[in-house]
Amino acid sequence: MTPSKIDSTLAATLRSQPHQSFDLLVQVDRADAPRQVQIEAAGATVRRRLTLVPTFAVTCTGAAALQLAEQSWVQRVEDDGPVYAL
Numbered sequence: 001m002t003p004s005k006i007d008s009t010l011a012a013t014l015r016s017q018p019h020q021s022f023d024l025l026v027q028v029d030r031a032d033a034p035r036q037v038q039i040e041a042a043g044a045t046v047r048r049r050l051t052l053v054p055t056f057a058v059t060c061t062g063a064a065a066l067q068l069a070e071q072s073w074v075q076r077v078e079d080d081g082p083v084y085a086l
Contacts, residue, residue, distance in 0.1 A: 006069045006077045014062035023047075024065055027055045027076040035073065042068050 006014075014022065026044070028035050031054035036046050044060035057080055060068070069077045 004076075005074060006066075007079075010077070010079055011066070011069075014065050016062075018061060018063035018066075020062055021059055022062060022065060023057070023059050023080040025055050025076075025078045025080045026058055026065075026068055026074060027053065027078070029073045029075065030054050031056060038071070038073075039068065042071075044068065 026039065028039075031049050031051050035054075036049060036056065039046055039056055039058060042060070043064035044056075044058040046056050046058055048057040049055075050057065065077055068074055
């Protein structure tokens, strides 16, 4: 896995809890229906597709997230959490 695709702390958490469910953002090369099918085939549930920055908000296990990060079309995997305005 390319280290730049996933933060080392998040990767360690995913590896230590492979069966735990996580809410993540998966940035991809394009956010279209075929990519969504590939993400779902990897075991993730797509909660939302974002097209401005091609990203899928997903829920999946740690193991599935690590597997997704290995795909050449995945740009980045990040934790999905609340965003607050300053």
